[in-house]
Each structure stands twice: as structure tokens, then as C-alpha cells.
Amino acid sequence: MTPLVDVTLLILIFFMITASFAPGKGLEFPARENDSTGRAVQNDASRVARLTVDPDGTFFLAAVDWQRALSGKQDLIKHLKHLKSEYREQIELQIAVDPRARLQRLVDAVDAAALAGFERTELSTLTPELI
Amino acid sequence: MSDVILDDVDEAEDDFELPRKKRDDDEMDITPMIDITFLLLIFFVVCSKMDPTQMGEIPEATNGIAISAKESAVVFIEPAGGDKVTLKRIDGTEFSSDEETQTSELIEYIAEELKSTLGQEKNHVMIMGDADVRVAEVTRVQKIIGDAFEDIDSTYIAVKEQ
Structure with a gap:
């Protein structure tokens, strides 16, 4: 009887650890097409900030009157929140990612923007001519 | 007494x-x-159900939208040494390494996946990219999908909760 109970408990623990009930999560990205190099941005330049992601994963945040190189996601969230409060939420964010950057850094940039309260961000991938 | x-x-x-x-x-x-x-x-x-999509090192994020991989056409992008990547289907089979063949196989696979669940809201495409793959590879897949399927407005990049 005891070995049966032991095995049952082991199987129970295995299923409890590996069970997945919640659906996975995903970040939504607008569909891209080969013939479009990104939407023409015609925003007021004084209300647009630009976040660039380098191949090595460094973030460059350029606001209207200042710019900074940021290395970590937490640092980026802090500066984006500051940016949002500085311009009283009347600012839009453009994210440009180097195609050589890692996927984690792209996700970090989009996630940080959402965490800082930017509801709508414009995302583009840097073309080789611009690098 | x-x-x-x-x-x-x-x-x-x-x-x-x-x-x-x-x-x-x-x-x-x-x-x-x-x-x-x-x-x-x-x-x-x-x-419980063994979910193959839970494997691997997908990027971490806090703000992901809850979206079931079972209701999406899933494409895996895995690193294959250096800057090369391997594209895989949900059942684990690989796409061709030749770019042109890969494009046609990818379109065929996604069309089949979306068709197989017509009427059950399986109209999402989820890209399960490894956190270490280059953005260029993900963008390439997104562009193939964007070019081939005009009715798909967005694709999802799978993330795990931070």
C-alpha cells in the first residue's frame, strides 16, 4: 500500500507543477508589409519623443530638449514616466529598433512604454540605410 | 453499605x-x-494539458495580452547557432531553410491553421520567438504574414509573465 501512495503523490506533484490553465500572453504588433517603410509621421515635433534600440540593446531616449542613453529596462521605465509627467501626457512615442537587436530588447521597449502609460506608440525597424 | x-x-x-x-x-x-x-x-x-508553447526561452514582459496559443496559428523562431534561426510549426516540424521555399511553406501553413478553426475565432498569428533571436528575423516573418494575409491586422509576439 505504501509504495502505491508514494507513486501517487509523486504523480500528483508532477501534474501540479506542469499544469497550465491560464492562456499564454502576447504583445500585439501591427501587421507589417514589405512595400511599406513605415507610416509617415506628421506629428507636431514638439510633442514627439523617439526611443531607439541599439544592436547591443542600449536604449536611446530623445525627448524634445534632452536625450539619454539608458542600459536597463527599469531605467527606461523611470525616464519614460518622467517624460510623460513632464509634458503633461501630451507626448507621443516613436520606437525604432535596430534589426540586429535581440527580440527581448524590442519586447522590453514596448513593455516599458506601456508600463509608463503610453497608450499608443509607433513602432518601426531601422532600415540598413539609416543605420 | x-x-x-x-x-x-x-x-x-x-x-x-x-x-x-x-x-x-x-x-x-x-x-x-x-x-x-x-x-x-x-x-x-x-x-491539465501539456502545452508545447510553454517551452523555450521566450521574452519576458509585464503587459502582455492574454491570448491562447491554442486559438492562434503558432510559428516558432528558434536560434540555430550564430545568427541563423530555425522556423518551426506547432507540431515541431521545421520549415525549409531556403528562404523562398520557407516563405511559401509559411504562408501555406498559416492559411491551413487559420482555415482549420474557422468559426472558432482562431484568427491570430502568434510568433514564439526565442528571446535571443534578432529582431530582423521576427520582422521578416511579420512581413511575410502582412504581405500574404491582408485581413490580419496584427500579429502577436509571445511573452511570459515577468
Whole structure:
């Protein structure tokens, strides 16, 4: 009887650890097409900030009157929140990612923007001519 | 007289003593525990499903939208040494390494996946990219999908909760 109970408990623990009930999560990205190099941005330049992601994963945040190189996601969230409060939420964010950057850094940039309260961000991938 | 009363009390105590089943040893009765364990085991066996999409090192994020991989056409992008990547289907089979063949295979696969669940809202495409793959590879897949399927407005990049 005891070995049966032991095995049952082991199987129970295995299923409890590996069970997945919640659906996975995903970040939504607008569909891209080969013939479009990104939407023409015609925003007021004084209300647009630009976040660039380098191949090595460094973030460059350029606001209207200042710019900074940021290395970590937490640092980026802090500066984006500051940016949002500085311009009283009347600012839009453009994210440009180097195609050589890692996927984690792209996700970090989009996630940080959402965490800082930017509801709508414009995302583009840097073309080789611009690098 | 007093002896007689004492004897009566002793007899009464003997009468009210509940019959106790003597156990062979002093071990705890584990039968209810086994019952509950079996119930839990059956619950987990029935309710859980091995999800291949939970494997690998997908990027971490806090703000992901809950979206089931079961309701999406899933494309895996895995690193294959250096800057090369391997594209895989949900069943684990690889796409061709030749770019042109890969494009047509990818379109065919996604069309088939979306068609197979028509009417069940399986109209999402989820890209399960490894956190270490280059953005260029993900963008290439997104562009193939964007070019081939005009009715798909967005694609999803799978993330795990931070």
C-alpha cells in the first residue's frame, strides 16, 4: 500500500507543477508589409519623443530638449514616466529598433512604454540605410 | 453499605465506557488522505494539458495580452547557432531553410491553421520567438504574414509573465 501512495503523490506533484490553465500572453504588433517603410509621421515635433534600440540593446531616449542613453529596462521605465509627467501626457512615442537587436530588447521597449502609460506608440525597424 | 454503593458506581462506569477498537499499532489512519490525493490526481490529469508553447526561452514582459496559443496559428523562431534561426510549426516540424521555399511553406501553413478553426475565432498569428533571436528575423516573418494575409491586422509576439 505504501509504495502505491508514494507513486501517487509523486504523480500528483508532477501534474501540479506542469499544469497550465491560464492562456499564454502576447504583445500585439501591427501587421507589417514589405512595400511599406513605415507610416509617415506628421506629428507636431514638439510633442514627439523617439526611443531607439541599439544592436547591443542600449536604449536611446530623445525627448524634445534632452536625450539619454539608458542600459536597463527599469531605467527606461523611470525616464519614460518622467517624460510623460513632464509634458503633461501630451507626448507621443516613436520606437525604432535596430534589426540586429535581440527580440527581448524590442519586447522590453514596448513593455516599458506601456508600463509608463503610453497608450499608443509607433513602432518601426531601422532600415540598413539609416543605420 | 458504602461498599455496595462504590461497587454500583464502578459497574456504571464499566457500562458507559465506549467500546474501543484496538489498532495493531499506533499509526495514523491515512485512508482519507489517500482518497483526497487520488481526487486531486484525477483533477490534474483531466484538467491539465501539456502545452508545447510553454517551452523555450521566450521574452519576458509585464503587459502582455492574454491570448491562447491554442486559438492562434503558432510559428516558432528558434536560434540555430550564430545568427541563423530555425522556423518551426506547432507540431515541431521545421520549415525549409531556403528562404523562398520557407516563405511559401509559411504562408501555406498559416492559411491551413487559420482555415482549420474557422468559426472558432482562431484568427491570430502568434510568433514564439526565442528571446535571443534578432529582431530582423521576427520582422521578416511579420512581413511575410502582412504581405500574404491582408485581413490580419496584427500579429502577436509571445511573452511570459515577468
